[in-house]
Amino acid sequence: MKSPRRLSKADLNLPCKEMAIFLLGKLLVRKLESGSVLKGRIVETESYLGGEDKASNTYNGRQTAANEPLYLPAGTAFVYMTYGMYFCFNISSTEPGAGVLLRALEPLQGVELMKKFRTKKNKGSLKDTDLCNGPSKLCMAMNISKDKCNKLDITESESLWLEDDGEAVEKPQIVSSSRIGINSSAGEWAKTPLRFYVVSSPHVSKRDKKAEDALTT
Template sequence: MAESRRLGKADLTLPCKEMAHYLLGKILARKLDNGAVLKGRIVETECYLGGEDKASHSYNGRQTPGNEPMYMPSGTTYVYFTYGMYFCFNISSIEPGAVVLIRAAEPLQGLETMAKFRSVKKKGVLKETELCNGPSKLCIAMNMTKQNCNKMDLCESEVLWIEDDGGKVEEKEIVISTRIGIASAGEEWAGKPLRFYVLSNPHVSKRDKKAERELS
């Protein structure tokens, strides 16, 4: 990999939609307790805007001890537990209650370790494209839980950060689609174009072929 720099406050102080675009192509790095560092290139993101966004945990200004990181400074991690068994990893933006969900990543470093973490939940041999191709898979592969990765400042943390190695994703490569698994939020918000992914990347969780055709 090319030499990379760690992102700082100036990089991550962004509105939610802008951050969701900006993070594509950046590298999520996770340092484990044994000193090993896992890395994956972010290839899919989703926006949860708070306020009127009925799919957001902060809909209508809702504030609880659980969603506190959504109101913390931009670049703060928000990890939540879902379906009674999985974690999802988010990053706060500058708007109160708005976060970017990291949906998928392309594994770059520590693939054997990622595979071991994933094999605890899934039997059989996993393909490289199956390691981090979904929000809960990503959290399992990189050992990110609410207990060890929540409320962290990505610009200061020693165990979790984001890097830029120059792997820029051009706008023409970004597919804009609807979010996944939020039908309960109602047709209007379920249909909002708030999911973004890298065209033709095999590590994306779910492709939207109609949106891809419109992009071309």
């Protein structure tokens, strides 16, 4: 395995769906104020296309102070709160209003510290496979919050960035499925296959057996 290379603006200058697939296998790195480094491999993503995508925060060109990062250059962090208490982390892509949600990581470095961050709200021990297997779990484990990380340019930030260590995810390993938790009011967008995950990973948040079976047929 080669030495990790930090991803640049050129690497992330991608359309949303293409970026969601490209990010699989890449490393998310978080450097804390203490100097501790947390690292995990991205194994699940979702793309939100903006525009006509009714499941997007920016559907029909909606622009607010809250979703502003999705209109900033590709590689901008968009962190928002859900259910009034949890955070989700997205990365803007080239299309105005579009971004990729990171749904799950394989923890690689700083695992014990990640567990401490998670168990602040969850009593008891956690398996590694349960540590970052969901967008809000990922944010808790990596200490990603709106006040610390929103609007960061992750190609230049010294506290949050992406790396490539050469571990490629090939097309036959990638499952395409519908996104999680999309309201039926989104119509056809609730079923559009815009979620992507590594079929062999035990760290994925939710599996789609039908879509997995389609990989082998």
